[in-house]
Amino acid sequence: MQKTTExxxxxxxxxxxxxxxxxxLGIIGNFTYGLQHVLTMYGGIIAVPLIVGQAAGxxxxxxxxxxxxxxxxxxxxxLLQTLGLPFFGAQLPLVQGVSFASVATILAIVGTSGGxxxxxxxxxxxxxxxxxxxxxxxxxxxxxxxxxxxxVTGTVITxxxxxxxxxxxxxxxxxxxxxxxxxxxxxxxxxxxxxLVVLILSKxxxxxISRLSILLAIVIGTIIAxxxxxxxxxxxxKGAIVGFPVPFHxxxxxxxIAAIISMFIVVLxxxxxxxxxxxxxxxxxxxxxxxxxxxxxxxxxxISSAVSPIFGSFTQSAFAQNVGLVAVTKxxxxxxxxAGGGILVVLGLLPVLGRVVAAxxxxxxxxxxxxxxxxxxxxGIRTLARVEYENNMNLVVVATSIAFxxxxxxxxxxxxxxxxxxxxIFHSGISSAAVMAILLNILFNRIxxxxxxxxxxxxxxxxPRSLTPDDLQPLNHGxxxxxxxxxxxxxxxxxxxxxxxxxxxxxxxxxxxxxDNTPTPGxxxxxxxx
Numbered sequence: 001m002q003k004t005t006e007x008x009x010x011x012x013x014x015x016x017x018x019x020x021x022x023x024x025l026g027i028i029g030n031f032t033y034g035l036q037h038v039l040t041m042y043g044g045i046i047a048v049p050l051i052v053g054q055a056a057g058x059x060x061x062x063x064x065x066x067x068x069x070x071x072x073x074x075x076x077x078x079l080l081q082t083l084g085l086p087f088f089g090a091q092l093p094l095v096q097g098v099s100f101a102s103v104a105t106i107l108a109i110v111g112t113s114g115g116x117x118x119x120x121x122x123x124x125x126x127x128x129x130x131x132x133x134x135x136x137x138x139x140x141x142x143x144x145x146x147x148x149x150x151x152v153t154g155t156v157i158t159x160x161x162x163x164x165x166x167x168x169x170x171x172x173x174x175x176x177x178x179x180x181x182x183x184x185x186x187x188x189x190x191x192x193x194x195x196l197v198v199l200i201l202s203k204x205x206x207x208x209i210s211r212l213s214i215l216l217a218i219v220i221g222t223i224i225a226x227x228x229x230x231x232x233x234x235x236x237x238k239g240a241i242v243g244f245p246v247p248f249h250x251x252x253x254x255x256x257i258a259a260i261i262s263m264f265i266v267v268l269x270x271x272x273x274x275x276x277x278x279x280x281x282x283x284x285x286x287x288x289x290x291x292x293x294x295x296x297x298x299x300x301x302x303i304s305s306a307v308s309p310i311f312g313s314f315t316q317s318a319f320a321q322n323v324g325l326v327a328v329t330k331x332x333x334x335x336x337x338x339a340g341g342g343i344l345v346v347l348g349l350l351p352v353l354g355r356v357v358a359a360x361x362x363x364x365x366x367x368x369x370x371x372x373x374x375x376x377x378x379x380g381i382r383t384l385a386r387v388e389y390e391n392n393m394n395l396v397v398v399a400t401s402i403a404f405x406x407x408x409x410x411x412x413x414x415x416x417x418x419x420x421x422x423x424x425i426f427h428s429g430i431s432s433a434a435v436m437a438i439l440l441n442i443l444f445n446r447i448x449x450x451x452x453x454x455x456x457x458x459x460x461x462x463x464p465r466s467l468t469p470d471d472l473q474p475l476n477h478g479x480x481x482x483x484x485x486x487x488x489x490x491x492x493x494x495x496x497x498x499x500x501x502x503x504x505x506x507x508x509x510x511x512x513x514x515x516d517n518t519p520t521p522g523x524x525x526x527x528x529x530x
Contacts, residue, residue, distance in 0.1 A: 020285050021092055023333040033331050034339030036215035037095050038347070039360065040372060041319045044167070045074055045097040048314060052123075055107050057115050062250070064351060069245040069312035070098045072348025077304035077316045078341030081297065082334040090289070090297030092281050093326050093337040096304060099273075099317035102127075102266045106314065108420070109259050117250045124309030125253035126263035131305035131315065134267040138298045141271055143291050148279055151387045151394050151445070152401075152437040156276040157283065158380030159405035159433035160320045164373035166409060167321075172366030187363045190230060194221035194367025202371075214325060214368050221364035231361045241352045245311040253309055262420065263315075267305070269431045270317045274301050276434055277318035284323065284379055285332040320430075321369065324376040393444035400440060405433025 025033065049070045053063035077096035084091040106123050113119035172191035173183040181187060197220050201213035209216070225231040278297045282289035297318075304316040326332060389395050407414050408427050415423040426432045478489025486494040493501060 019287050020332040021287055021334045024335055025331070025333055030333070030336050030339035031343075032212065032215070033329070033333075033336040034341075034343055036212065036329070037322050037325060037337055037340035038343045039215060039218050039365075040325050040368070041095055041097055041322055042360070042365075044100065044319065044321065045070055048098040048100060048103055051103055052106055052110070052120075052314070055110050055115070056117070056119050058117060058120070058250075062117070065243075065245070065249060066312055068243060068348050068351055069308075070314070070348075071344050072245050073304065073308045073311055073313040073316065074098065075341045075344030075346075075348060077300065077308075078344060079338055080304060081300045081318070082338040082341060084296065084300070087299055088296060088303060089300045090278050090293050091334055092278065092285065092287070092289075092293075092297070093322075093332060093334045094277065094281055094297070094318045095322035095337055095340060096301070096316050097319050098308075098313060099266075099270050099315045102263070102270070102315045105262050105266045108262065113256075113259075118254075120250045120312075121252065121254045122256050122259050123263075123314070124250070124312075125255040126259035127309050127315055128253055128306050129255060129260045130264035130267045131302050131308075133264055134271055135299060135302035135306065138271075138295055138302060141275060141295070141298055143295075147438050147442065148275070149441065149445075150383050151397055152434075152441050153276070153279045153283060154380050154383030154387060155398050155401045155405075155437040156380070156430065156434045157280045157383055158377050159402055160276065160280065160430055161324065161373050161375070161377030161380060162402075162406060163409055163429035164320060164324075164369070164376065168366050168369030168373050170366070171362040171369055173363070175362035175366075186228070186230065187361075190221060190225055190228070190361060190363040191367035191370075193224055194218065194364045195370050196367075197221065198368055198371050212329075214328065214372065217368055218360065218364055221367060222360050225361045225364060230363075231359055233356070233359045236352065236356050236359060242349060243351050244349060247310050249312055266315065267302075269428055270301065270305075270315055271298055272431050272434045273320075273428070274298060274318050276430060277320055277323055280320075280376070280379065281318075281323050281326060283383055284327045287332075320376060321372055324372040324374075324379075327375040327379045328371060393440075397437060397440040397444060401433045401437035404436040405429040408432060 024030075046067050049066035050063065053066050058066075074095075074097040078094070081089050081094050081096050082091065083089060109123050109126065110119045113122045170177075172188055174181055174187045176182060194217050197217040198213050201216055202210055204210055204213075222231065226233075274297065275294060278294055279289055301316055301318070305314075308314055308316060322337070384398060387394050387398070406429060409429045412427075415426055418426075426435075476488060479494065480487055486496055488494055495501075
């Protein structure tokens with residue numbers, strides 16, 4: 001992982017000792033890269049209020065208010081997470097937004113509460129209470145950071161990227177499975193064109209263009225969609241231009257025990273996922289994340305979730321797709337993401353701007369998402385490359401956890417007949433992998449009793465070649481090995497027992513005649529010895 005951050009043109013170098021996330025790119029840089037973050041997560045953040053509003057049967061106008069509230073609260077939560085207050089905010093480039101992990105439980109509450117605005121009151125009450133409980137137990141979560149070594153974080157980061165693949169595939173196909181053009185060649189072709197633009201711009205030598213490849217590709221992809229008649233901006237001018245989320249517009253929250261318990265399970269899942277995202281962004285930014293910083297991040301998550309229902313929003317969490325954007329662009333500044341948070345607040349106050357962004361075709365976002373989400377997986381693999389796999393059980397930890405995390409992705413109805421609380425936790429591939437990786441790491445790496453002292457059957461299949469000090473003792477300074485022959489510093493061949501001059505093995509060493517045409521080991525190796 002790079003230790004330095006590539007500078008944009010005319011941007012001064014970082015002061016010595018400055019944290020990567022504290023880099024300042026100026027107003028223009030912050031706004032431009034911040035907008036890129038907003039466009040990346042916009043489709044995900046409006047999906048939850050759309051789904052919930054339609055399920056509850058509220059009016060289109062009220063659905064618009066839900067969307068505005070979610071944008072507004074996402075902006076405030078992002079500002080808190082990135083800029084921070086005492087005890088709140090990890091001060092890392094993390095974009096906050098409505099957690100999709102809560103959708104299934106919210107829909108279940110809608111079904112048991114009769115639907116309509118009344119069911120939203122029960123949902124908001126459950127979100128508030130469960131988030132406050134999460135805030136209380138945050139100190140416990142923040143102290144378990146030592147249970148997240150690279151074998152755990154690498155596994156979870158990898159699964160975060162893999163679980164996002166169905167999201168980008170759905171976007172590329174059009175986003176609405178009931179639409180007649182869902183999965184059409186035109187939709188997938190538009191996604192492919194956007195991906196191609198990302199790849200071309202990423203190869204441009206200009207650092208600024210390369211960093212903005214995602215944003216520029218989204219703009220170019222949208223222009224292509226306009227030319228092809230695949231998007232419609234006619235609705236941008238319809239509706240209010242300015243609007244402030246009205247507190248308790250849908251009524252005062254109602255507190256029902258069953259709804260609170262089921263939502264608290266979701267909050268636990270969100271805390272696990274946010275912990276993974278905080279640690280993941282720490283790896284990508286190359287900055288230390290200790291238990292205090294993790295706790296500050298979780299507290300920001302929980303207090304934002306507790307306040308969200310006041311304005312008509314839901315549980316907040318870090319967005320994994322924006323973790324991928326940081327990895328792709330290598331723009332590590334938290335002030336860039338804070339600028340994105342400011343844009344989200346404005347979008348929440350200016351519904352007309354939200355309608356402009358909403359007009360961007362989902363296939364365009366799907367094409368960009370292939371690179372974004374794939375980069376999250378690549379970051380996890382890079383972390384796993386630092387893990388020691390020899391003579392221990394780390395390989396089985398990684399293999400089992402990734403496979404376990406992929407089950408709900410490969411087979412979404414796998415836990416259909418399990419208790420609802422169990423299905424809520426393990427229906428998320430991220431939380432499934434996190435729980436399994438943590439438990440297996442404790443079982444095999446912290447509880448040593450019963451572990452084999454020799455090579456594990458699950459360890460890597462081959463052992464790298466190695467030399468002992470006794471092997472090196474006869475070598476002199478300047479000896480070097482070339483094309484199967486050992487030479488001294490003057491270029492004279494040094495005899496090797498069992499080997500004829502020129503690097504051929506003797507018949508006695510081979511146990512039979514030697515074929516002069518048989519290739520001998522090659523490769524240049526220089527040796528400096530005693």
